[in-house]
Amino acid sequence: MSASSPLRERVHEAFKKAFGAPDRVYGVDMHWSLRRFAYMAAVNVLVNGSSEEVVVWVFDPHDRNDGIQHQAVTTDAEIAPLVAMISDRVRLAWQAQP
Numbered sequence: 001m002s003a004s005s006p007l008r009e010r011v012h013e014a015f016k017k018a019f020g021a022p023d024r025v026y027g028v029d030m031h032w033s034l035r036r037f038a039y040m041a042a043v044n045v046l047v048n049g050s051s052e053e054v055v056v057w058v059f060d061p062h063d064r065n066d067g068i069q070h071q072a073v074t075t076d077a078e079i080a081p082l083v084a085m086i087s088d089r090v091r092l093a094w095q096a097q098p
Contacts, residue, residue: 008054011047011073018083019045034090043090056082062093 022030049055
């Protein structure tokens with residue numbers, strides 16, 4: 001899969017539709033800093049990977065466990081559940097506060 005693979009483009013488009021324009025772009029890597037309230041720490045999302053795969057990383061400072069999750073995206077069917085999971089993390093972040 002090249003850096004501009006159709007799957008990578010579909011992931012980028014789905015994330016842009018759900019979360020707006022990325023906060024940072026470096027080559028084919030995109031980063032979103034998502035928060036429900038301005039005073040809350042952001043849930044950071046990075047879409048990167050190699051020329052062979054697309055990897056979505058989620059860094060959630062509100063998660064009482066590890067807070068870091070990653071998933072390689074290999075099919076279109078995995079995109080919508082990832083968007084839903086990230087949206088839920090951002091929506092529920094305020095509830096995870098100690």
